[in-house]
Amino acid sequence: MLAFILRRVLQSLVVMLVVALVSFALFRYVGDPISTMMGQEATIADREALRERLGLNDPFVVQFFNFVTRAAQGDFGISYRLQQPVMELILSRLPATLELALVSGVLAFVFGVGFGVYTALNRRGWMSGAIMSVSLIGVSLPTFLIGVLLIWLFAVELQWLPSFGRGDVVALGDWWTTGFLTTSGRASLILPAITLGLYQMTLIMRLVRAEMLEVLRTDYIKFARARGLSNRAIHFGHALKNTMVPVITITGLQLGAIIAFAIITETVFQWPGVGALFINSVRFVDVPVMAAYLMLIAVIFVVINLIVDLLYYAVDPRLRVDRAGAGH
């Protein structure tokens, strides 16, 4: 078990280093940081002095090492555009993105699994047919279009929900701000969360349905029926548990994807999260912010991956090493 975790952590570190290299290359070679920072009128001597001070004349390996060390301490430098420490900027935007992703993820998971199980168990029912057809729309419409449609219907026509922003937020602790505690905050979450989660929900639903149908055909389900177990025990115990083994992996990875895809949703809904921050940084070639965002997404993916592996391990006893004494 320990060896397994260690191995996965090591792999994660390697992945992070590779991403760091990409971010660093971005940092170093996209545009000239000196001219971005000093503007056009600085003298050559001034430029050279800054270059020396920032260590830009050091050998590549040394620069990369310094970059990684500072990144590990959360230091990504100062945003060119906003003249604030990058880490501060990201931290102030992160709660908005994480809360949005969390709500979308929970929506996608709960409804995805629920609809998946329902359509698998009632394969021939008309409701299942309806759910499947609607879900086809879910996968084929682009996210921004869904967002715009939702805004048009619920914000413009019906005027039930706000069309942009995060509503009122409440500070929790040093840097976290939450929209969960105010009515306008909760109302503002609904449309973006649906927009962001719809695609993932459809994916999860189709996966759960396919897996569940597969599991329902297995011999152990037949045998469970032959032993007279109740439908509830068979469907929601024996079958669902086996269905969830592969679903956990995909769902976990989808959560990473949700955070990454939040860029589009945040743009459509002017949601003050890191995705919107990233888009603005790209527009202004604000390289430190871009690099930090890349690293952040990588960390999130790696951590989610790790958690998924551990979950997988907890659910499926076949992956565990034989316990002592459980031999032949």
Add this chain to the structure above:
Amino acid sequence: MTGGDMQEPLLTVRDLVVEFPMRRGTLRALDQVSFDIAPGEVLGMVGESGAGKSLTGASIIGLLEPPGRIAGGEIRLRGERIDNLPPEAMRRIRGRRIGMVFQDPLTSLNPLYTVAQQLIQTIRTHMDVSEAEARKRAVALLDRVGIPAAARRIDDYPHHFSGGMRQRVVIALALCAEPELVIADEPTTALDVSVQAQIIDVLKEICAERGASVMLITHDMGVIAETADRVAVLYAGRVAEIGPVRDVIQHARHPYTRGLMGAIPTLEQTSDRLVQIPGAMPRLNAIPKGCAFNPRCEQVFERCYSERPSLRQAAPNHQVACWLTEEGSA
């Protein structure tokens, strides 16, 4: 059909018809299958692949898979009809009164639950006992089916057991709610030859101890000869012959049974007596008129092409569906 001094049968199957409605007409997979199983009796069921053995078992335990459906006849357990029960009533019979052992122990057990969890859940589904009591019973039963160190091994997952051991677990699961009838569908086919005999012995012994009847489906006439009290021979979804094992093996009356018997390797019969029946069993959409065996029968005559022979008494307790027997004994 009156068996004379036979006690009331545990299971009665009468004129059972199973059909599959297909786009191009209905397939009749079982056609008027009839047999009885007495309390405590082991009935062997043999027949080529596709003869309808598994479908017969599935019909009895109420697990025919759609679109398959019972289109005629009746099934009675201790005189009560069970073929038309509501699903919930039938569910309570499964496991509790009729147990089933499937072919492949590697796939019959849920990989994500321990043996204890599966046994205890099954026991408590059917019996009003505490978790601790159920566990005690489960351990005793595992011990009885021959799992060494059962009290410890019960908390292992299925993948910790070998194939033979898993089939013992499967048998324990099928028997844990003390059913009166156990349907074993080729319980050893998937196992290593070296453990096949042990598994059959365990199954037979425990059922004998508890007075449970067994319907043993197998391709292995050797197993039938050693284990069964009576044997039913199925051909193309019909019963060809049914009777006490000795009679059927030594005095097979149906030409098909005689062909099958040629395939048993026994001490007296050397290999030069092996009879190979030419031809193959017809597909369900091409069963010939009259006797289904007529294209392959060496003794076929006119009547066999026009009229279907029904099961008739040939000797006490021994029934055959063949015009030859009809005429010979009538």
